């Protein structure tokens with residue numbers, strides 16, 4: 001647990017805001033505290049700044065409605081729900097919806113608060129490790145297809161909201177089957193890893209590389225026009241030409257084919273279909289090339 005902790009406390013009662021401030025002080029955890037009185041204040045805070053919080057303490061009853069919907073607003077951050085309700089089922093109901101813990105305001109003490117915060121942070125740390133692993137491909141260490149789909153969907157929303165263009169390429173290794181057949185499956189795995197490392201070497205920070213499946217990869221270029229994305233892909237192919245894979249003391253030159261598209265107002269499905277069509281052209285032409293729209 002790295003301190004000071006950045007804690008966001010949300011409660012519509014001025015008294016409870018003061019009590020929580022006091023409890024946190026007495027709990028003796030080094031922290032800085034941001035407090036919000038309404039969901040509008042929270043929204044504005046999350047929209048306008050680059051705030052990252054380590055922990056959120058959320059009042060269950062906000063005005064006439066409950067704050068259950070707000071549990072989704074803090075992905076990857078533990079949310080402890082505090083309430084005056086004495087409902088035996090409410091805690092498990094809230095945990096199922098993503099709350100890290102639940103505390104009754106009438107039972108709250110600095111000691112209990114400190115324990116709840118520590119446990120919530122430790123559990124979140126373990127959970128985040130699992131989440132991180134679930135986004136990665138074990139062979140290459142690259143992001144996996146599931147992560148890539150989520151990122152593309154996020155970029156499509158960004159494009160609609162802010163007009164930011166992005167480019168995307170599907171990359172398919174050339175002739176992996178013949179490597180598998182002649183050198184064995186382990187050498188094929190080594191070749192896949194070699195291609196993945198080459199991609200990692202040439203991309204700019206901020207670009208996203210994922211293993212799409214088998215010997216196919218995705219390169220996603222946020223805020224990038226197609227000409228710049230093409231330059232990165234050509235750099236990648238040149239890197240493959242200049243560096244060879246060594247298996248049993250022999251060097252092998254690997255190549256790949258790339259289908260590149262610019263992603264304007266389009267759906268995930270149509271972006272992938274268009275990129276796949278360009279990849280097909282690259283494979284049909286001569287392989288070891290980039291075909292773009």
Ligand SMILES: Nc1nc2c(ncn2[C@@H]2O[C@H](COP(=O)(O)OP(=O)(O)OP(=O)(O)O)[C@@H](O)[C@H]2O)c(=O)[nH]1
Nearest residue numbers: 172173174175176177178180185186188189214215
């Ligand atoms: N070693 C290894 N091989 C894989 C893996 N995933 C898929 N493959 C193999 O990769 C090959 C991909 O075949 P294709 O893409 O159809 O053919 P290719 O030989 O790469 O030829 P082109 O794509 O036409 O250049 C198949 O033989 C798969 O069995 C993997 O994780 N490891």
